[in-house]
Amino acid sequence: MSTSQKPNLFVRAWRGITRWRRTRPFWGSLALLAGAYFVANPLFGAEWAFYVHMGVRGMTPLLLAGGMAAAALVALCAPAQRHFPAIVASMFSVASLPLANLGGWIIGMMFGIIGSGLIFAWTPYSEKQLAKFAAREERRGRRRALRTSAA
Amino acid sequence: MKTEGMGRARLGRFAAITVPATLASVGLGIAIVQGMVAATISSAGGFDLDTSLSADALKVRPGQTQVGDADTGKETIFAETENARADGLTVKSPTVNLPLVQGVHLEIASTDSDIGLGNVALNAATLRTPDGASLNNVTLGQAQSRSGFSDTSQASGYDATGFSLVSGESTLNNISAKAYAVTLSGLSLNNLSLSVKRS
Numbered sequence: 084m085s086t087s088q089k090p091n092l093f094v095r096a097w098r099g100i101t102r103w104r105r106t107r108p109f110w111g112s113l114a115l116l117a118g119a120y121f122v123a124n125p126l127f128g129a130e131w132a133f134y135v136h137m138g139v140r141g142m143t144p145l146l147l148a149g150g151m152a153a154a155a156l157v158a159l160c161a162p163a164q165r166h167f168p169a170i171v172a173s174m175f176s177v178a179s180l181p182l183a184n185l186g187g188w189i190i191g192m193m194f195g196i197i198g199s200g201l202i203f204a205w206t207p208y209s210e211k212q213l214a215k216f217a218a219r220e221e222r223r224g225r226r227r228a229l230r231t232s233a234a
Numbered sequence: 235m236k237t238e239g240m241g242r243a244r245l246g247r248f249a250a251i252t253v254p255a256t257l258a259s260v261g262l263g264i265a266i267v268q269g270m271v272a273a274t275i276s277s278a279g280g281f282d283l284d285t286s287l288s289a290d291a292l293k294v295r296p297g298q299t300q301v302g303d304a305d306t307g308k309e310t311i312f313a314e315t316e317n318a319r320a321d322g323l324t325v326k327s328p329t330v331n332l333p334l335v336q337g338v339h340l341e342i343a344s345t346d347s348d349i350g351l352g353n354v355a356l357n358a359a360t361l362r363t364p365d366g367a368s369l370n371n372v373t374l375g376q377a378q379s380r381s382g383f384s385d386t387s388q389a390s391g392y393d394a395t396g397f398s399l400v401s402g403e404s405t406l407n408n409i410s411a412k413a414y415a416v417t418l419s420g421l422s423l424n425n426l427s428l429s430v431k432r433s
Contacts, residue, residue, distance in 0.1 A: 186259070189340065
């Protein structure tokens, strides 16, 4: 490949990000982070006196949201460890309904359940699947070459 | 091009987590609505509460709570009721700014005329009853230590020798309150509507 055919820096960076995104449960982690945000959102900006007044009840939404966010970050940064955090995050999401402003006004709980489900559902392709994809790519390449030569 | 390390979400595994979680949350939701599980709502920004309330007993005292930058050190109304029943209930959450749909809030409403609330503790910035209220056996100016408040922490504005109002059977019509915290010992209603609305 000549230098002029090399993709520019932006294209290369975008491809790198896409590759990074596809090697981990990216959308599930984002959904779970959104769930954590909505669960904790009503308490953002509160001062210490608020928690003193509210007691443990006031802290619960923050603890649940913290657990959900930590699970999302673990899944994002260490995809191999995704299963246990996903299960815990789904439990936290369900627990947020009675314990944290009706599950962050329901929205946070829904994002949490969907996000943890997506994280748990994410699996890397097996050797067999990769071989199948490679064979399909090869067939397409051959067909393309035939069409080009016919033209 | 798919290479080693890449992956995708599988529907069966997705269902393995989401189906039990959804069933559990629906069960918990029903338990909350039936009054079997207590729900706690608290917000630093305050939320709007509209209802008509009747209770076997009502205790009111000044309170205080420091919430958010705008409302720091604001005086609040601290009210506790016993065996409260509500006629219609609307709770509006604080406005949340989302990237695409700016400024939305969640509205939880019930048109039931007899909602069982049990014992309620309300900490509100404002509480208005424009259509009047009726309070029986009112004792005005009783020391808070003699009124039997359940929350006696100083951070909540409790002052043993401070002012309080105690009444027996009470009816508060069309309450409109900006509340910071509500604790319900239960919630028993027949219909409930949830909607996301633009603020």
